Amino acid sequence: MTRTGFELVAQDHPRLARMRTIFAEQYRFSRDIVDRAIAAFGGSWADEAEETLRVLFSDDEGLNAAIRGYSVFALDSMRRQARFEKTLAYPSKTYAEAASEVYFNDAHMMGVYLPGLLLSHFLWPHHYRQLEFFDAAFVRPMKAAGGARFVEVGVGTGLYSRRLLQALPAATGYGLDISPSSQEYANRHVAAFGLQDRYQVHLRDVAEEADASAPWLLCVEVLEHLEDPVAFLKLLRRTLAPGGRAFITAALDAANADHIYLYRTSEEVQVHLQAAGFALEQAFLGAAYKPAQAGAPVPLAAAFVVI
Ligand SMILES: C[S@@+](CC[C@H](N)C(=O)[O-])C[C@H]1O[C@@H](n2cnc3c(N)ncnc32)[C@H](O)[C@@H]1O
Incomplete structure (x- = not known):
């Protein structure tokens, strides 16, 4: 055998x-x-x-x-x-x-x-591929540029922040989330890896931030949770420091309980990013699985590095 x-x-x-x-x-x-x-x-x-x-x-x-x-x-x-x-x-x-x-x-x-x-x-293949894209298109360039401070908006589990903290031993950052559960889960996640001295999650809406303080910014799978993603993206744009770089993603054609804004294509997200004042540097698109028949929608992960 x-x-x-x-x-x-x-x-x-x-x-x-x-x-x-x-x-x-x-x-x-x-x-x-x-x-x-x-x-x-x-x-x-x-x-x-x-x-x-x-x-x-x-x-x-x-x-x-x-x-x-x-x-x-x-x-x-x-x-x-x-x-x-x-x-x-x-x-x-x-x-x-x-x-x-x-x-x-x-x-x-x-x-x-x-x-x-x-x-x-x-x-899920599209989620793991998106993590790989994050490493290649955001974490490595941040390391190469000597980047030391970052902010994540909508931290959820804390996985992306933890990955960045592990890869960049001198980096410090903080997360923002409106959910006390996400705050607790992500803080515990980061602490379990011994990284709590360099990172904390605050219970805050990005609307209270928007102060051009983040040279490196992450926002993973939040846009499709919003009624007005462009208004939110404008706040993210204002949070980004001059010359900063952001990693922003959206789920497309993915019917989760809290997905309320339907994006069907990567281009639709790109139009919103541009409307908010971002310029596109790199894009990723990954599918959860092959469609059962041609044209059937499958959940997609779309990720962007923007400045
Ligand atoms: C799908 S999860 C994000 C996934 C997360 N990036 C991860 O890697 O686990 C969506 C998160 O966005 C948070 N959220 C929703 N609206 C928000 C807002 N206006 N400001 C900050 N966080 C928000 C939710 O509480 C939730 O934790």
């Missing part, structure tokens, strides 16, 4: 091996999701996933809870996506409704949304 890609790395990746077993035994809809990620992304993916699981979910109780949350999050997204394929519209919802249903619902945030979002960044 030939050894699978996973068996070759399992020995050095015990938490990943445990996650693989839990999916295989308890979550049939995702039973081979770890093997598929290994086949697609290889050893460096396995190392990064193992580190994240080891630091954040070192015991089985924590790992089981995170995988349970991810599974509820993924199944809910799949149901909403199936409806979206027929309607090509997100159900009408205000920002205030989405905020009370999701961002201010602590049980949902801690049990489902934040662990779901975190694990999706390793398990």
Whole structure:
């Protein structure tokens, strides 16, 4: 019998091996999701996933809870996506409704949304590819330029900020989020990696910021959560220091509970970025999976480096 890609790395990746077993035994809809990620992304993916699981979910109780949350999050997204394929519209919802249903619902945030979002960044191809683009197009240039200060708006899990802090040992930064749950989750995430002296999340709307103080700025998957993304982008633009650089992303054709602004193409986001005064440097577009038939919408991740 030939050894699978996973068996070759399992020995050095015990938490990943445990996650693989839990999916295989308890979550049939995702039973081979770890093997598929290994086949697609290889050893460096396995190392990064193992580190994240080891630091954040070192015991089985924590790992089981995170995988349970991810599974509820993924199944809910799949149901909403199936409806979206027929309607090509997100159900009408205000920002205030989405905020009370999701961002201010602590049980949902801690049990489902934040662990779901975190694990999706390793398990969903478009999310992991977006992380790779972040490293190549933003983190490495920031390192090369000797960048030392950054701000993340809408931190959610804290994954992007943590990645940047790890890659740039002299960097300091802070995050802004309106959700007390995201604040707590991201602060705990960063502290678990021992990076809390260089970073903290503040419970603040970007509207209270907008003071040209951020030479390096991140905002990942927030635009599609807003009623007026251009107004928000204008605040981000004002937050960016002169000569600064921003990494901004949006989910396209992705029917999550709190996605209220439908972007269907990368160009639509680029028009909004330009309307807010940003100039485009680099763009990324990744798909969650191949469409079942030509023309069927699939969730996409669109990311941009702008100045
Ligand atoms: C999809 S999550 C972002 C994902 C996150 N970047 C990550 O890597 O996990 C959306 C986040 O944006 C936050 N948010 C929504 N509106 C906001 C606003 N006006 N200002 C700051 N944060 C906001 C939400 O509370 C939530 O934590």
